[in-house]
Amino acid sequence: MPETPAKLTVHDLACARGERTLFTGLDFELNVGQLLLVRGGNGRGKTSLLRLLCGLSSPLDGEVRWRGDPIRRTRDVYHREMTYVGHVNGVKDDLTPLENLRMAAAIADRPLDEAHALETLKRMGLERCLDLPARVLSFGQRRRVALSGLVVAGALLWILDEPLTGLDVHGVALVETLLCQHVAQGGMVVMTTHQPLALDGVDIVPLMVGELSAAPGGQ
């Protein structure tokens, strides 16, 4: 496989939900060390865009490319390098946090470093919940389990749909640190949020999604 530089490109992307067209002609490019911040009102298609970028749904028109190839064709390579945390956490109620991470790693076909996983869970403030099934955890705590999985997976591209929902002040600060570190390490992030973010020194690419043809802003 040729070693093309990691880059997420979107060409002339259009998306429709049912009869309604959410956006058309969306173009952008995301390079290593950048964070794409998707903004837009409720129901404007932020989540739909993120699902298109993951390959969970297919666009009405246009193409998403990873390292220059359409993600349809290089699905396995792309999915190995990408982690998605959606609206729902993907955390199983009957498993403990560590078992959840173990399962997620097995499903994503990634090796799991147990010590690192445990350390990450503790870092995410779940020290006191390690023996509890996720059923008894609060929404914010389950969110933290999902975000721990994101860190442990160590993927290059993070696609995050409202990662801050349900998190307390410390949680938000923690996520901000994680994002900064990830981008500084040469990672890439695509995320949506309605909350203000304090990301110092991060190369943020803003993107408005809406009825009008969206134009990428300055970098």
Added chain:
Amino acid sequence: MTALATHYDPTRENDSFSPLRFLWTVIRRDMLLAARRRGDWLTSQFFFVMVVSMFPLGIGPEPEVLRMVGPGVVWVAALLASLLSLPRLFAEDYRDGSLEQMLLSPEPTVLVTLGKALAHWCIYGIPLLLITPLLGVQFSLPAEAIGVLVISLLIGTPILSLLGSIGAALTLGLRGGGVLLTLLILPLYVPALIFGAGAVDGALSGIGYSAHLSLLAAFLVLTLMVAPWVAASALKVSIE
């Protein structure tokens, strides 16, 4: 923090066992989750036992009549019991988002649907096989016929799980999906029912049962080849 994983890992790329390993991961996962939640799957086993046991009570104790209806009753009850459990096949994982994560796995989605159908068979089908000899006695079936009944279910119940996974994937996220699933899938169960119950009838009447069992096995092979792919496509449509 560890370094970011690189996309290209030659040891994994040439690993021809990786699909099998992933399949086993999916099966093990579903079985672990079922073990944590026993009440869920025991209900359909009890349903099977109850339905089958109602017939001798309703029909009366004549051994001739019971022997005649027995194989059909056990088979129909097995179909209904599998339909009772199928709506949960993908629904739980869909609700908590782990189904999305499974579709985002680098491994093909068809392994997810195949693995989940096989896990469903292990959880719902195998216990059914174990109780059946006891239920056969209720219908005063001779030992040979009970043996054929168990073998026919052994070949037949994987068909029910595999075909059922198509229906479960198609009706995922729909309101009243359970009823729709029944209407969609029951007609597809008909060949399994005919050959399965027919094998036991053959054993009872002395015509022989091997033809029926062979056809049932052929149907299983066909289902095994087709159903996971259809279910995977249906799943992608449902989750979009």
